Amino acid sequence: MDAPLCPKCGEQIDKVIDAPYGWWEWNGTKYVPKNAASRVDMAPWVHIGCMGELRSFHPQNPVDTTPTQTSRA
Numbered sequence: 001m002d003a004p005l006c007p008k009c010g011e012q013i014d015k016v017i018d019a020p021y022g023w024w025e026w027n028g029t030k031y032v033p034k035n036a037a038s039r040v041d042m043a044p045w046v047h048i049g050c051m052g053e054l055r056s057f058h059p060q061n062p063v064d065t066t067p068t069q070t071s072r073a
Helices: none
Strands: 016-018 023-026 031-034 045-047
Touching: none
Parallel strands: none
Antiparallel strands: 016 045, 023 031
C-alpha cells in the first residue's frame, strides 16, 4: 500500500514531523527560525519533504487502501 499524498507538494507522505512551533535551519551564517504555519492555528503535523502543514492528517488514523495517484512532477 502506498502512503497518502501531501496536499502541498503531491509527494507521498513517508515522513512526518510533529512540529507545531517550528524548527531552526542553518542559513550559512547562523540558525534562523522557520515554521510551516500558513495561519495562526497551525496543524501539528508537517510533511518532512516540503515542510507543508498537514491539517487533516494524523499518523494514527487509518490509511485509505485505494491506490494513490502518481505525484505531480
